[in-house]
Amino acid sequence: MRLMIRMLPPVALLLAAAAMGHAADIAVGTAAARPGQKATGVIRVPAGVDAGVEIPVIVIQGAKPGPTLALLAGAHGTEYASIIALEKLARSTDPAALSGALIVVPLLNVASFLQKVPHLNPVDGKNMNRLYPGKADGTQTERALWAVTRQVLDTCDYLIDYHGGDLDENLRRYSYWADTGNGRLDAASRAMVLAFGLDHIIIQRNRPGDPNPSRATTITRQAQNMGKPSIAVEAGHAGTTAAGDVDALVGGTENVMRQLKMLPGTAAPVEHPLWIGRYSVIASDRDGIFYPLAVPEAYVTKGMTIGYVTDFFGEKIWEVTAPVSGVIIYIGAVPSMKKGDNVAYIGEIVAEP
Ligand SMILES: [Zn+2]
Incomplete structure (x- = not known):
């Protein structure tokens, strides 16, 4: 292989190397x-x-x-x-x-x-x-x-x-x-x-x-x-x-x-695997302090309390209930709760597609 390359004229060698290099490179950004x-x-x-x-x-x-x-x-x-x-x-x-x-x-x-x-x-x-x-x-x-x-x-x-x-x-x-x-x-x-x-x-x-x-x-x-x-x-x-x-x-x-x-x-x-066909997003309708009462992966039934929100004096102002039966995919992890923020996702289990 080396001998054959040596026999090629210099310009052909350069072109061949450039073509090989170009074809072989994968470049993303720099x-x-x-x-x-x-x-x-x-x-x-x-x-x-x-x-x-x-x-x-x-x-x-x-x-x-x-x-x-x-x-x-x-x-x-x-x-x-x-x-x-x-x-x-x-x-x-x-x-x-x-x-x-x-x-x-x-x-x-x-x-x-x-x-x-x-x-x-x-x-x-x-x-x-x-x-x-x-x-x-x-x-x-x-x-x-x-x-x-x-x-x-x-x-x-x-x-x-x-x-x-x-x-x-x-x-x-x-x-x-x-x-x-x-x-x-x-x-x-x-x-x-x-x-x-x-x-x-x-x-x-x-x-x-x-x-x-x-x-x-x-x-x-x-x-x-x-x-x-x-x-x-x-x-x-x-x-x-x-x-x-x-x-x-x-x-x-x-x-x-x-x-x-x-x-x-x-x-x-x-x-x-558990296939989740739909998920419901619960958004907060109040500003306040969030206390979760459920953890991810828990199964909940429709209407079940999964947490609550108090005002800044500790008075309960909103009980968060599951709008559907399903599995908790995600739930708020910190007390900060702003109106409109997501409180939880609840996924509904479906048959394997
Ligand atoms: Zn992300």
Whole structure:
């Protein structure tokens, strides 16, 4: 091989090397990895109507060919367990053992993380998982999402989006699988969600023409619109980074990588998961102090008291009751309760779809 290359004229050699290098590189932002390499860099979002931001990204290209899987956490920058899980996974993944490539964005919402502001990007007050595909000339959130759409979603074949209970949320681990009506897409994402292994799965009905009252486009919905199988997973709560939550996210991701043939071995799909067909959101109709009387994963029946709100003198002003029978997916974790804030999600169990 070496002798043959030496015999080529220099210009042909350069062209061949350039072509090979170009074909072999996977680049996202300033991170470019050749086969068998791991590269770190940033997705640069230039300043526009407000400040710019640099979003960290890791590209890991396996020594062998295979699909490209994108992993994104920290759209909500204080959902810490998911961010720590991707930090850990990106460090521990060995490119020599990998087929295909990982694009890891461990912390999308940098300002939320640094300033400890839950739910929103404090730079523009917008939610970084509602406004895909973003806008090239919008505020920072919109420009960042536009960069993710063009640089991460355009490049990947599959996507996992990571969340968890935020600073004020107590939740049990669960995942989301979308019923889009596209058989190929839905079968692929269903295999991913079962391989990931969380035993509570919320079904999102994302068929074209279905009502989308919030008009929100999450990253998984955007990926599905682009024909790319995607799931969302949630673990961790209220500022914690418990090993059990982090390990569930890392182990689940590695199982999806096995299922996609990116790692050797097989992934046993979770058996008999609980499928949640609908969930009801309870929002507070008062300002006050919240006292929960139920925990995530508890089964409640319609009308059951799951908590109460008092005024600032301790007088009970609102009894929070379950509007449906089901399982508590999430319930407020802190006493602060502002009118309009979410108090709890209750999921209704359905038969396996
Ligand atoms: Zn989130």
